[in-house]
């Protein structure tokens with residue numbers, strides 16, 4: 306009796322290990338055969354998209370909980386400098402009230418969402434966490450390595466107000482024409498209007514032929 310039962314247990318254990326091994330092999334096959342299409346011209350499967358999204362939201366929420374900075378009222382000066390940083394570092398991907406993201410940013414998968422809508426889903430501490438740490442494997446950069454916390458809180462103060470902001474107010478903040486390419490003006494691809502890829506391109510152009 307005893308031994309029959311333990312044989313059954315052993316059989317089940319071997320079966321489970323076998324199934325796991327097969328799953329592992331199937332996973333390796335996908336990795337090595339190139340079966341998975343990484344093209345950004347393809348949309349994610351809805352299951353993949355759901356898994357990414359949910360993972361991202363839960364991950365940000367649980368980490369941002371540790372940031373306990375009392376919400377302070379955004380002063381006009383904060384908004385001004387937050388706006389000018391937003392327009393020079395975020396707008397080409399995320400657009401703004403009355404301003405579309407650059408055409409090339411629409412080719413990213415996932416596409417950077419319009420923050421004028423998406424920002425409403427996040428608390429300020431979560432926006433701060435995202436801006437500081439970025440989101441791996443999405444193209445959302447981490448701004449922590451290049452900007453101090455004070456600066457990032459200013460962008461956050463500005464971003465938090467985007468959902469309620471009119472295009473006119475958006476256009477009037479952050480030095481207006483300073484960095485922006487003028488409301489709605491389309492940067493021509495390859496033209497001078499796209500500052501982002503410049504550093505790398507410049508350093509390649511500047512280096513002697515390899």
Ligand code: HEC
Pocket residue numbers: 361391394395396398399410413415416417418420423424426427432435436440443444445446448460464
């Ligand atoms: C190179 C393009 C790019 C730049 C520049 C960029 N982002 Fe993003 N951002 C993304 C992408 C891509 C995502 C991920 C979208 C997803 O996962 O659905 C994202 C996600 C976000 C999110 C989460 C939105 C959501 O609900 O999914 C916030 C908030 C955000 N970015 C804020 C910023 C801020 C603030 C800046 C400027 C300091 C900035 N981003 C600059 C591409 C960019």
